[in-house]
Amino acid sequence: KAGVTQTPRYLIKTRGQQVTLSCSPISGHRSVSWYQQTPGQGLQFLFEYFSETQRNKGNFPGRFSGRQFSNSRSEMNVSTLELGDSALYLCASATGPGQPQHFGDGTRLSIL
């Protein structure tokens, strides 16, 4: 069974640009969550989608958004990039609420 796939693995952008990250969950998993990992703030929850609906949202500005498609694949978008958005963005999938989440290897976003 294939794991969680995130694309791209690495991305370099400049301030003010926008970026879209993609996540393909494990087959059969309907819940997809996104996390930001930085050396200073650690791992922080961004949002969770289940059956195309956003169930939870973390404490991030509106520049961070996401969506989920009918095949459970998810994308997250960050607009008007800032230097502080440099981070490893992790996607995780689960069969449903309260179930263990399985993580992808992440997308490392660097803002110049």
Next chain:
Amino acid sequence: AQSVTQLDSQVPVFEEAPVELRCNYSSSVSVYLFWYVQYPNQGLQLLLKYLSGSTLVKGINGFEAEFNKSQTSFHLRKPSVLISDTAEYFCAVSELRAGNMLTFGGGTRLMVKP
């Protein structure tokens, strides 16, 4: 809101020695508890989980953890570590009926020395 505290940011230990990584949490409702491991340039791998039932939970790679509700702790243990166990370990909680929103501790870097 829940919070998670991992009391040690780094734990150095010699190969084949026992190790305990400490985790305490705070929550006003019942929680699920998890330990994840992260190797360099990789995502998080689930080591073990406590959802309900027996408070002693066994996971992969010889790790186990014990849920102590009165002390709100979920410490991770391994009786004999390997060099390959060197990694960052994260404790995480999610509240029942709160979907899959995980709150993570700050992480503990386990450094196994020969």
